[in-house]
């Protein structure tokens with residue numbers, strides 16, 4: 001069956017326009033290397049590893065779009081995967097919206113994946129795609145928590161913060177990416193005044209604000225987000241172990 005005739009066509013939007021302030025000084029986070037290769041390239045390869053994904057839209061730092069385009073040209077992707085590069089915005093939410101706006105007709109399922117989660121395994125990507133194709137409008141991979149979580153009354157930095165509540169840990173999940181969406185639902189969320197704005201730290205949260213259902217599938221420990229310097233140490237270790245095991 002030709003690509004056009006397929007009932008589902010899946011694209012991945014990769015927001016990669018962040019600075020990486022929490023990681024410390026240096027190049028924009030997505031362009032910092034992991035095992036000698038830019039983190040963004042790992043993330044793009046992780047999406048392209050799924051046979052479902054026919055298009056990857058990379059949302060680049062606004063001034064870095066030509067550099068990102070060159071990087072993608074240098075690092076071969078599977079032949080079945082096309083890519084586009086668009087400049088990003090001030091916030092993750094804005095960058096994702098710009099990526100969605102670049103999607104061509106014919107795409108029915110959209111994954112939104114942080115460039116900062118370079119090591120997500122393909123099985124996790126496929127599980128998300130499958131759940132959307134099975135009819136869920138929004139799907140997030142997530143893991144149970146290891147720590148107990150407290151809700152606090154925020155105070156100035158360094159001041160003790162009063163605890164307001166301890167949510168039941170067994171009911172909580174730490175959410176990862178790629179998050180998968182039926183395209184129409186994701187577009188509606190990004191166009192809705194109710195859903196857009198402060199406080200929604202992921203696209204699934206915006207879909208929740210529309211009142212649409214979001215479901216969880218199992219995430220993976222190696223899909224963690226590289227946010228702080230210690231995460232980079234862990235990512236290097238995971239990559240080194242994979243390379244030793246796979247001989248690549």
Ligand SMILES: Nc1ccn([C@@H]2O[C@H](COP(=O)(O)OP(=O)(O)OP(=O)(O)O)[C@@H](O)[C@H]2O)c(=O)n1
Nearest residue numbers: 015016017018019020021022090091095115116
């Ligand atoms: N204006 C922005 C901000 C973030 N992102 C992307 O959103 C993902 C998750 O964001 P995060 O890990 O918070 O990255 P940064 O915003 O770069 O990190 P920091 O908050 O430490 O600056 C990253 O892949 C990041 O590049 C983006 O595309 N555009």
Ligand SMILES: C[C@](O)(CO)[C@H](O)COP(=O)(O)O
Nearest residue numbers: 092114175176177201202225
């Ligand atoms: C989308 C996300 O990775 C889900 O856990 C997370 O909310 C991104 O948060 P960030 O502060 O923009 O890194």
